Amino acid sequence: MTGTNEKVLKKLEETVGKDWVVTEREFMENYLQDETPESVRPSAANDLILVKPSSTEEVSQILKLANQEKIPVFPVGGRTGLVGASVPTEPGIILSLERMKKIEIDRQNLMAIVEAGATLGELIEASEAAGLFFPLHPGDEGAQIGGLIATNAGGVRAVKYGVVRNYVKGIEAVLPTGEVLNLGGRLIKNNAGYDLMHLIIGSEGTLCVVTKAVIKLYARSKFSATLIVPFQRRFDAIKSVQAILQSGVVPLAIEYVELKEINQAAEHLNEEWPVQEGKAQLMLILTAISEDELLSACEKISEVCEKNGAGETVIAETKEEQDKILRVRSNIYTTLKPQMIDILDVTVPPSRLGDLMNAVDEIARKHETHLPVYGHAGDGNLHIHIMKEEDKPPDYASKVKREIYDAGIRLGGVITGEHGIGKIRVDEFALTIGEKELSLMKGIKKLFDPNNILNPGKVIPSG
């Protein structure tokens, strides 16, 4: 875009104000990467302009300009993604909505009206201040709402109320033409025409830029507990997950962890993991509106798990202890990251999770490596880590990854349940879905973004 640089720069400065247009590389370093492991993270291009609009109107003007000049636009959120989705890989505009962060809590309708640049942490805080609760917790609280919607984020606490898609009731979004879409609203039911909102959720910023959303909240549960249930055998842990859900108890979270990795994560934080028995463990979070309800759910879980070979359930009821456990759990990725090539998020039918883990072990044996796993057991969503290994051939990681993908698909799964396609799964994605599905997706991309300016090279293979 060097040619049009001066003219475009001037227009951008006129639109958002000189202070909010950054061209010096040193002041945009943070915007050139996300949390993707370095080994697989794409590199940022040169010749980038970082723009920080303060309103939907400004976003509209920026996109209109970029569309006229055919300049790529890379919308970024909190840059907490794991598939390089927000890395600006071509010369163009980095669009950060960080200044658009207003949160209005509508207590009467149990909803939040949130600008896209507000963070997950800020939404949680604002909800709690109003006596309400946003149950979902997709990892890093620095994630922004726009990013959560663009990636249909999931994470730890998605068993009871579902992933981000289930929370989004309305969105405002800007198309490449600058036109503003208003879809849904403070509405629980809406069947007026094709649901463009649900098409946009999870589209990773390739169809339009989400500027605002209506998010469903829940009443704050007065009672909660975190349970850790130890098992000697992985298979018993997985079998227990199904048995718990069949019993009628629906926890907020059902996580599977292995003792080795969770201890490493605890050590990394200078903490101690409370249960040292059992190398395979389930971690569950329960919420309830009465103490009776909480206790009877805890009892039911212990009972069901014991029938499936579990050791003694440990129950944490204080907020401090519960927060610590979630903190350690959320830290596994950070602990492993320096030694990691890639993190996968293959998702299979929940009942096949044990089979997927066995297949992963088999692949590890074949390649003479260790592939640490943990995951959202209630959702059939497994995180598998391909670790750095000396003396392995250069294509070792991509072979392992491909074999894991094949195993997941063979078990009725998909290559990504959480992280999305981003920039580093585009080719594999194309190989694993039907030709017609892909051609419909390409058609939709073209309909929304005919000049292919929004996140080029993402989700949909170009050409």
Added chain:
Amino acid sequence: MTGTNEKVLKKLEETVGKDWVVTEREFMENYLQDETPESVRPSAANDLILVKPSSTEEVSQILKLANQEKIPVFPVGGRTGLVGASVPTEPGIILSLERMKKIEIDRQNLMAIVEAGATLGELIEASEAAGLFFPLHPGDEGAQIGGLIATNAGGVRAVKYGVVRNYVKGIEAVLPTGEVLNLGGRLIKNNAGYDLMHLIIGSEGTLCVVTKAVIKLYARSKFSATLIVPFQRRFDAIKSVQAILQSGVVPLAIEYVELKEINQAAEHLNEEWPVQEGKAQLMLILTAISEDELLSACEKISEVCEKNGAGETVIAETKEEQDKILRVRSNIYTTLKPQMIDILDVTVPPSRLGDLMNAVDEIARKHETHLPVYGHAGDGNLHIHIMKEEDKPPDYASKVKREIYDAGIRLGGVITGEHGIGKIRVDEFALTIGEKELSLMKGIKKLFDPNNILNPGKVIPSG
């Protein structure tokens, strides 16, 4: 299609067998209408062929043929819709999937794999036989699964777990080209590319024909109760709905009924409605996994409602009494139908439901009529009935309807939260949404169905 009749007929008979192709009008009468009130129901065209395939492969061949010959295809489900969606309004093929009704219950994953022609009643029964539960109850149990998905059905029991969209985890669908899409699966999380499945849900059979679906089920709650709470003032009832949800209790259903209409419905069934106090009433259904949980929820609801001016709560705990109450509630529409011109399903933010009812009263006063209302109060979804009136000008009903729509939209709502656009709301829908939204919907229609053979004249205005 008279010209191509013979050739097409022969091919259809070759595809599904002679017994499953009907051309005599007298044997297809049931397929020419749905539950839409007669006054507004569109008329079926002449020159129709009713075809009943037995497999996805047969559906594929039928659609391919129709697409080649550019013959309109009208997929029908249980014909329980209220907006004329399944009425075949042009010469063409009526496609009934009633023979495709296999149901497989996957107990381990708490899911059902259901062919599109199975009925809601059959799904409920099969789930219960396996010790599981399909919570949703969108009225008529003769509705078919394909229709439930095509209309994203809601109904009475949608407060706790949401509408059909929240239950659908995978679909198999056939495009006009005959190509078969396989989207999602027995999966709780799936972020692999644009979510075509969620685009198809609620598209009223205009994009493709859904042939099979994976439906999430729940463990059967051992304890349930139905509560009726009487209020003297409508506004107090609506205020209580918000207060209940804010208290943390999440009932399966929160219905608003008025004494006059519910008594008529009871009388029609030769039953008695158990609560005669209070002209505005809430009917709530609660489920729980323990008796303690159930009782504490019942107490909380009575307490909250009493604070908001309610009379004494009546609690039904036996299955017989609960079934009776739901039966009477579900019968209001049937009771009113003979005297009805149209039934609307305007949906507003739940907190604005009282304002919508007041606006409806105002419109009724202006037009010197009575507009009975009842609705899904927890969802902000109101059913408003325009009744037959002698001596009214011919445009009376359409004026009243338009004023109600305007009121709903002014309050942040949409013209339909449940019934969809169908064939009788197409023009009004186009007037009430943005031009760009409509043009994107038209683009999507063209992408999926370039020859416009699927349900022409539905959802999207042609031309």
